[in-house]
Amino acid sequence: MSDVRKTIAGGATWQEVAEDRRRHRDATVAESRIDAPLPEDLSIINTDVEELVKWLASGEWSATIVVRAFLRRAGDAQGMVNCVAELLVDRALERAEWLDRYWVEHKKPVGPLHGIPISVKEHIAMKGLDLNAGFVSWVGRVAEEDALLLQILWDAGAVFYARTTQPQTLMHLETSSNLYGVCANPFNTSLTAGGSSGGEGALIGLRGSVLGIGTDIGGSIRSPAANNGIFGFKPTSERLPTLGWSAPMEGCEAILGTIGPLSTSLEGIKLFMKTAVGAKPWLKSPNLVAMDWRDTTGLFSEKKLKVGVMWDDGVVKPHPPIARALCKVIDKLQKSQKVEVVDWIPKDHGRAWSIIHDVTSLWSACAERDEYRRQYAELWNERGDVDVILCPAGPGVAPKLDAARYWGYTSQWNLLDYPAVAFPIHKCVSVRKDGDAAMTDHIPLEYIPRCEADKDNWSQWELYGAKGYKGAPISLQLVGRRYDDEKLLAALEVILKEADLPTASPPTRPWV
Template identity: 50%
Template sequence: MEMKPWQEVAQRAQAYRDKSIAEINPPIPAVPEELPQNVIHLPKQLLTPREVEITEMLPEELLPALADGKLTSVEVINAFVRRAGLAQQLVNCVTEVMVPQALERAKHCDEYLAKHGGPIGPLHGLPISVKEHIGMKGLTQNCGFVAWIDEVAKDDAFILKLLHNAGAVFYVRTTEPQLLMHLETASNLYGVTVNPYNRTLTSGGSSGGEGALLGLRGSCLGIGTDIGGSIRSPAANNGVWGFRPSSYRLPNSGAHAPGLGEEQIVPVIGPMSTSFAGLNVFMKTIIDQKPWLNEPSMVPLKWNTTESHLVERFGQKKLKVGIMWHDGVVKPHPPIMRALTEITAKLKNTPGIEIIDWAPHKHEESWDIISSLYFCASAKEDLDIMEAGGEPILPLSKFILLDQVGVPKEEDTASTIWKKTIRREAFKTEYAAHWNATGAADGHPVDVILCPVGPGAAPPLDHSRYWAYTSTWNLLDYPALVFPYSQVGQEKDKVEEGYVPMNDQDDWNYKLYSPERYADAPISLQLVGRRYEDEKVFEAMQFIRIATGV
């Protein structure tokens, strides 16, 4: 069958990726022709023991070993490059492996350490993976669009410059979906990125390549972006850590996307990692360099999450945690409810922690508001880009662009945008009052909310159609941290028999679940704080980790 022009472009993109993987030396081992449903353990079987040992070290283990020369940057990068190349064969999560650039940088790190007797900076020699649309000078920023295959960044994104200053080594770029607006990762350029724990399920999106790569330990620290759940969805689906900071805490400049310049729902850059400490060192490393001096839109807030600060914050009073069991619209599947129940039970028995039930406030309305603000230029902008590339619209692109009532059919006027913005601000004010009311009795409102990341574990492919467990916090601009808890168990997580759904969306989600269908999928939860109280979320998470062992 004759290929269509867009298919030829996709073939070119994939050939470029495959050529980059072919530069890995020695070549990555062949994977089985028939892959099992769960491929999470295959890298341990296919890589050398030394490569496995290095790639399964956490950032907080790698950094001191790199800083004092116990590990060389070259050895570490070679190991992660090989595991990333293998991850691509298993779940299709990579757009490019930058072997020559990474090795050159790693050699520089080793030479610097030998010459100066100390590291370049706090991230000396650490491998960091990067989502494709975050600009790297001279490399593509296609954002999942066929028409943008030859869009090339003129400079490195500012956040990459800051990480480079700190000693980081960039070595791999990862997949993202068409539009950058799916909670999955599928494009006509690269196909579908699947979940390493269960290849019939999604890796999440739009930072799904990052999530899958981290899940397979082809990375220990990566960069994602989030406008509706795009860091938290893949972090949860792949059993890793992810953080959506408040807007303007980290620099956005240099990332490419449709609708650049819109300020109705501000996208944020944030870290994804195999550990909690990885998130913290990422945030601290960037913010300690005072990026607001170069990017004036940023909020000039220092990063303070030291142990003494934790004691100061919570040593004299209880940590008050609100448990949001569900959002009043769609009840999460049994594995998520089990995780919440188990963690809540541990927290209730922990001195210094107070638990209350959190009543969700108009979360259905939150989706109506945010979906009306995502595409103020209307769906036409994205549809025109797809038409220019001659590519078909994918199911979840159609879902978010054409099936949502709030998405305008024509470009909004300034006055309609203002009216929508007034509605957004009114919702924020209402939610703040709702939060404040939790302190009416004792003068101590809730510190953080513990809640689901989604209406279930990683959904089957093409089924990530309910965003409100993450997007509500984008609308409010609240920081949110995702952490892994366990996995779906076929004996533990039976279907809730006799459940009466609250509405059609709830009914659809309820019928989606069976423990067999979701076998092995990671279970994660989300900790949410108030706007610009990002550090409090980290400190509360530290407190909760001590109490629960997560």
Template identity: 55%
Template sequence: MAPATVTIASGATWQEVVADRQRHRDATVAEIRPPVPAVRKEDIPLNTTGIPKKLLTEQEVQITNTDVEDLVKKITSGEWSSATVTNAFLRRAGLAQKLTNSITELLPKRALDKAAELDQYLAANKKPIGPLHGVPISVKEHIPIKGEDINAGFVGWVGQVAEEDALIVQYLESAGAVIFARTTQPQTLMQIETDSNLYGITVNPYNTTLSAGGSSGGEGALIGLRGSILGIGTDIGGSIRVPAASNGLFGYKPTSQRLPTAGWVAAMAGAESILAAIGPISTSLEGLRAFSKSIIDQKPWFKQPSLVALDWRDSAQYYPERKLRVGVIYDDGVVRPHPPVLRALNEFVGKLQKSPGVEVVEWKPWKHDLAWSIIAKIYFADGGADVKAAVNSSSEPWRPLAKFILHENPDVTEHTITTLWKAILERDDYRTAYAKLWNENPVDVILSPAGPGVATKHGTGRYWGYTSQWNLLDYPAIIFPTTDAVTDAPREQPYEYPEGYQPLNERDKYVYGLWKEHGAEGFDDEKLFRAAQILLEEAGLPTAVPA
């Protein structure tokens, strides 16, 4: 396998470092056998999702179109070998890289060696090694893989090599998973798009003029094109959920300290004002459950004591024979969702209201503008100094959205110890007030848009209050797709804001402006991805929305 460490002199320019990383990525793709089909840039359509079927073998398409729960059955029954499955995903991931720019490197030797071990174990023992036996899993780059570069999206950090796998990777492999690909992330990791100097822009497989989301956007694009069906993302403000929503996938942000984070690399390590979470993105709801349960069943708190020591519990323990009570947020009171989002949410709620097992109530957001103000003030307690130093260490230029959040955001605050204490008290007071609201009007889950719009035009993703709300509260959340609006049929009712609409504030004005500029030409005609946050990991909602 191509070496992970950089091969250039220590005094290299940032451009030379970038060139080296991209050469390395391309070399790992070139290792795949049979070779990944060539694709000319000029032949790539806006919607790339139909390309794999044309360029891969029938069996490779069948394998990679299979969700986690069925893939495990196929492998453990002996119908498909783990080696065959792994190679199929390596080829589709290599193709996905050429179509969406979502890979930092493939890991063919590691993956195929592991697959061979699994096949030998199954043959010898007549049983799987674990619940994820043979399932290929992709990994966001800042989660370490032993022997590989770990740069977290900073050019200046290239050359750091992981001494061991991150703890979550160790648990997944113990459960039988095959680690086969690493995926892109944005500069600073603090964007809801994926754009870095190291690898450029990761694009949406359904429309390459749109974003794949961020910061786990490489995972979103790769899984959206089914170059993977299960991957690891991280989330401090929406970084699992926005890519899942942008690519029509399932995504799970657990409560912080639920799944193991030990070993991951990022700026501001040790910051505790808002804790990031680690979790899965998948093509199915069952993929999220299998991923999470396989780790929790191994009791990871014995190796990372800061984790919540709570066994996986069946949903029946929480939901006796009564209706599931669902609160609905249509608008967070800060930024009004674009018309297609509200239309899809209303249609979905209409279906829920017809279900005898569900009671739907409106959930009135409580000071979500205050929530955004609080979390924005404590994201960067040092005023962004650590992140800025990491970017500036190589003289790489600031990417537009990284510059926006760190240099143009008036909410970023450099705290003293005293002002940080005060900000933490504000955070805790808000959590207490929201809990009181919940206790006064108890619901089982809250259904909400994943954001004010569908997948954004590149460089425009500036508001993530619909997802960061739940990071501030530290509530678990699940994204699931509800509607696909790709259609050539004429619309009965055009999507539009109310006549004479006046934006609520500057943030709403910005998002409203995106609709007026791009709505009819970009957002409106593309795949319509919706999301809803589900409070408990064991909520037991169906894996597909009724037609």
């Protein structure tokens, strides 16, 4: 599909640029619908990555049939919640057909991700395509080559078929821009899909994708994952290459942004990480740590997994659905023989929040950050052998549109550069009037907020209550020590099993 862009530099108004981009997007969506849906479509989009790779590797499903199903579903998702920047119909089909020919010829997959469709946040470069990062004024910037991570996934057999939206500047936990408008939450359209990887979150939440790539400097993977009931992983900062993303904070070292996967399943996250780190990206991107993806077999069979639980960060109190989710999970874990649960008292998270917001004096802010990191490490050492911290992924479920304000539950771990994963607890808990409205035993009826941010968050709950957030997925977050990425995912596996939680999002979704 030809794509001659209107740009600010070319003399267009911002309205004309935005209208042109939307027209282009809608044209790609229309293109995805040229072929009629197939009976297999629903089976395909309801299959998680770990199963999809098997079907594709065995030749049971062709790459073409798989990507066609996801293209159609992504087109539908765009119509539902406005999460897509553009679909890549021609490219994806060409790639899938090449993979299918490869399979016929060699009778084996090209790599561990043979034929897996992967959706990608727009500000991650794809050769020859626009790279606007949500800025109207950046429309017309064209990527000269694929981002390094995409090159690696391509070599492993991936099919890129959809580019998803983000907020202008990338620095928001919601997703709206003058370019593409607002992305809503598929479970309750009065709520936000989250941000800044909100397009990814909503698309995967609707199973328009089962594996996507987002970026996170303060919660931008975990917020949309939590809001849409999927898995989202922010690795330690220097393990996956960010080469080839386009963002206004390039060169900022105070808090390093990370790139990472969002998926309908934990196995999707693990396969992504293993494949990407396994390609030794540090040889091409020397800012990365030269550290292989480590095997965690047997890690928690010899000793109990020790989980610290942080109920509240001491700054902004989580809404009742979150507290309830924690209660339910902890109840289960306390009955497990494999897990030990202890309380995790937060250490001055308010200070972290203020460091994150102060970049006026970069050197002193970095020094203060390092001192805070050191103290947090000391705290962890003193508390003995806690393996991971279980905590909220945010101060509530998906906020109402335009109401997302407090990032402390996610940005805390960016400041510390700890790996963190948001995960859904589908079926166990979701926002229900009968459950959460009555939850007065965990919170005083008249809660007195501790600060402005706490007041703002609590006022949202008082205003809307369980009814206002009805249907919203409830998610939690698991956090590990720096570079304990592999251990963190292994711990999550134990927790999901022991707390009887699903390791993947359920196949049936709203509006299916």
